Amino acid sequence: MFVLHLAESLYTLGAGFPTKFLMVAAILAWEETSDRTIRLILTQEVRDAIAARVKATRAAGVASENAMHRLLSRVSVNPVPGGAGASDHRPDGDKLADALRLLESFTDGTAATVMVATLTQLADEFGIEPPVRD
Numbered sequence: 001m002f003v004l005h006l007a008e009s010l011y012t013l014g015a016g017f018p019t020k021f022l023m024v025a026a027i028l029a030w031e032e033t034s035d036r037t038i039r040l041i042l043t044q045e046v047r048d049a050i051a052a053r054v055k056a057t058r059a060a061g062v063a064s065e066n067a068m069h070r071l072l073s074r075v076s077v078n079p080v081p082g083g084a085g086a087s088d089h090r091p092d093g094d095k096l097a098d099a100l101r102l103l104e105s106f107t108d109g110t111a112a113t114v115m116v117a118t119l120t121q122l123a124d125e126f127g128i129e130p131p132v133r134d
Contacts, residue, residue, distance in 0.1 A: 002026065003041050008050045012057070017042055017050075070125070096123050097130040 003026055019038045026033040106112035
């Protein structure tokens with residue numbers, strides 16, 4: 001178990017599966033440990049399982065960080081008091097459609113794509129749907 005936990009920790013850090021290092025660490029506890037023993041423990045199936053767990057953990061961490069960022073962004077916005085300066089009486093969906101059209105017109109295609117996707121995601125979270133475009 002020690003070797004498996006250490007191997008997963010090292011893989012998480014991006015060090016891969018350094019069998020020599022694992023052997024040296026294991027020798028400190030069990031003198032009879034060899035490089036061959038480590039390779040027998042870390043079969044390809046075990047390495048693949050560790051890589052899959054680390055990938056899933058990283059993905060969950062990224063999703064969690066993104067959710068937290070959106071939450072913090074949402075609660076840190078100061079609401080505009082009672083319609084101050086709001087003279088545009090169009091539905092929010094129409095305003096969203098205009099904003100999306102403007103973002104789509106950016107000359108940097110990557111920036112346009114990312115901003116449209118982000119704004120669409122935020123609008124979806126707030127329940128704002130743009131009208132169907134032709």
